[in-house]
Amino acid sequence: MKLDKILAISGKPGLYLLQVQTRSGFVAESLVDGKKITVGLKSNVSLLSEISMYTNTEEKPLVEVMRNIAIKENEGPSISHKEDNATLLAYFEEILPEYDRDRVYPSDVKKVINWYNILQAKGMVSKEVPVKEEEVAKEELTEEIPIEEKPVKEKAPAKEKKATKK
Structure with missing residues (x-):
């Protein structure tokens, strides 16, 4: 069950799905009737996942x-x-x-x-x-992946700059 994009908006009945973020707030779609609303940044909004x-x-x-x-x-x-x-x-x-x-x-x-x-x-x-995305990422990282070894080229030492008088 993913609740990370489901919102409860104070003063509005039902739940909303976060659609897009805008400069002045965001657009959310009602899970009850499907209507889209714009919500300002000053509105009291809670993510169900929190x-x-x-x-x-x-x-x-x-x-x-x-x-x-x-x-x-x-x-x-x-x-x-x-x-x-x-x-x-x-x-x-x-x-x-x-x-x-x-x-x-x-x-x-x-x-x-x-x-x-x-x-x-x-x-x-x-x-x-519920499986957290972090745990899924860790599992993917722990899988053994063959790594090709490439020879490492050593860089030549940097040339020293001569001081110039004016």
């Missing part, structure tokens, strides 16, 4: 929380985000049992479930363990 949920011991990245929902629902849709708070919190406790009940509010749970359902409708959820 959001985490509080747990009793640490912060869990949103990617892991979404993956837990995908596993529970077998990559299908989850419950509606419009359920009552008690139902939402009970459902979320199944997804992330160690979540911090003092710092994670019902409104946060509603957002996560709503976002999951939006991404699921677009086929963007997965039960697969």
